[in-house]
Amino acid sequence: MSFGYQVLGFGVGVSKPSATVSVSDMASSSDLGIWAVGGDWVYEDSETNSQSGTATNWLMMNAPYNTNYYATTPISYDLSDHSVSELASDWQTYNLGGASHSGSGGQLSLDRSIWGIRSYADSISARYYFADLADNLESFTNNINTVTVVQRYGGGYRLSDTQGFYHAQSNASVLIGIGTYSGGSSTTLSATSSEGNDRYSIGFGKPGGSGTSGYANIGVANSVFWMNDNDTQTWNASTTNIDLNHASWNGSASAALSITANNGAITLPDHTGSTLTPRVLTTSWGNVVIHSDSANPGNAVVFPVTWSGGSASVGSSVAWNGGTSIPANECYFKELSGVGAGGIHHKYMCGQDRGGVADLYRTVRIYASGSDMLVDTITIDFSSSDGSHTVTSKQTAVTTFSSSSSATIWPIFMKNNTDLGIWHQDTAKFHYIENAYF
């Protein structure tokens, strides 16, 4: 089922285009998120859809399988009539033996992904994989178990089209590693780091600045950084200290990571009553750390971060430009740079402008209205290296998550730079918004 409606723009003479919204039933609210998106709706002209014989536009939905295993539902989306088709029955993505699988992973680019999965078999082993998909989207062609560690959890996370990292966290100890994968049966991995408390993370980012460029790829290759408080995984309403810990790799197989601690790099404003963790975005000049506050939304601030190797310099905080009318705690930032941040993810969760303006981010605001949740589309210009930025409202109340109080979404930012897809898990509906951005 799909239905559409149009949100009218302003009158004649104003360049705001009308948004058209099509809402379709998609998958089930018991599914756990979109882990890959492919085809014409998202690929660059230079990229080939190896699955074109199966679907012009497709996505892979992470689904529970007999409650114990992870599965995938391959789904096609027809832009001509906004119809959704499940291409095949769920196929078992990971079965490590034993009951109860968990973990996370996601797309690097095209049909390639990184995963970290754990089961209760083998002393609760966590296994890390690079994998690519078959052309019929019904299995992996290659699924390379690169690392296995005991009594850990965590996941595999995207850094760029060809790189990801794995992070194995437990209360006992923590480790991290980086790898390169371009499909096929081989991959190049760093050495897994030694275990250390400075590896605890409440959020990851890719260092910005000079380095690779292009949509969902800007920043310094072979590197990742993460936030924690005094080398713990502690985060609560009284936490104000942020360490920025940085790992870099020379790209050679089995080479050790170089890890640099930047202790006490950031002191957040007090946020009593709010347990929201800061979020990180990558820019062409560095990074922004966005602190939001659900108890006192007016306290939201942005910290600019620049890098010299592994050493971070943090500038003075800047008040969130959206103020309390577009509060930061209602805006989506998770995985908005295309870097995995803590769950099932895919490349096109990256909201960076696809017209070449690297530091212009598109995203959404999601907020309660009665028993529903409403969605605005917004852009944020982070081009200033002092952290000053501009939040601009685009379409207001453009779509509605009816009878829901959940803000859990998986966005898909389309190739045309104007359209946005959103899968809202709680209602199991896919919203395709034409002219979400302009």
Next chain:
Amino acid sequence: MAEPYDFMLSKYIQIGKAAEKHPNHTLHDSAHLAKELAMENFGDTHTKEEYDDAEMECQQHVQETYANRFTRIDE
């Protein structure tokens, strides 16, 4: 094992219900905070591995039983 698990599950659901109303929440954030509260409550009467196992089982329970839809879990 039931002791930290039951406490942690209650906190995980309570924290998750509030967090899910905000678009940037992660399951890990909520689970870690629940574990931290359990460790504050029970201290070293349990090992780190036991707290880890309880955290994993809490996440598994909410995923399998509620598909992580915290806002649909009854008070």
